[in-house]
Amino acid sequence: MTQANSSPALTGTPRSAGRRRLLMAFGVGMTLTLSGCGFQLRGVDSAPMAITQLDVNSSNSETHRTLREALERADIDLSDNAPLKLNLGKVSEKVHQITWGDAGSIKRELTYHLVYSVQRKSDGAYLANQQELEANSYYYTNDDSLLNSDEVRERAGQENNSELSRQLLERLHTIKP
Template sequence: MKRRTFLARSLAALGIGVIGSTLAGCGFHLRGTQQQPLAIDAVDLKAPVSLLTDEVSRTLANAGVTLSDQAPLILNLGAERVEDISLRGGGMINDEIELRMVAPYSVQRRSDNAYLVTQGRLESATTYLVNNDDPLVRDELQANALAELRSDLARQLLTQLGTLTP
């Protein structure tokens, strides 16, 4: 019996290995995990000091884009605006909250100050459930949701910059 179990597990592991090798060899990638190289390698970020600005800076750096005052493109990022909407009304114990974050942006060439993107708008939304009897957990859930929204806006901005040529 033990030998059969060992053989069955070995064959299952071998099958999983073969499938994984085949998928990796054929160019299969999970959606959103493959980064396309950007046509721009440097950008001048003009933005208010905020958590969104920090996230955008980090995302640009991870994509290989350097932040420089002499870059050919200027990225103007506005302040984030957050809406907090309760989806369940009344005095219920559990509440479903929708957070919506919006941030304006524009991109211009440094050489002639021409706008490549005049009035761009980044927007993302998420929902989370909270127990109104526990305000500490509510604050933590909101902070996590806001961090997720900022990360999503930064990825959206990176995607939009990927379509531009300096």
């Protein structure tokens, strides 16, 4: 009489197939859930930007240099002969102290505010007039380390510049010349 031994490899096959189906169903469910709520990965845009050339009118501040670099990275040619002009206003900077007292470190909010407009050169029409961008960041300072405070504030300013660049590119993406 022969006795049938079930091998572990054969017994695990239906179980692993069930796990695989469960993981696939979970993946499909998560995909549908995230797409239903409007979730999108940043930087994954199917439509290219309609603006390919800009004449940028701005001062020579660190924020304006960062914005110009972001435009160039987005494959926008910055040229005096461009059909559209981007007018970047002066960046207003505000520091607001959040915490008070002798607790050691002080929390501060750094806010950058920038007004811009996009104008067609051929007829002077505004495609975006007096639009506002704003970026906030928080940082902590300590009276015991003044050099470190300058570095921390500078990093907060860089974060704001990056955020202003992201917002500007997002807004320019919606403009159809």
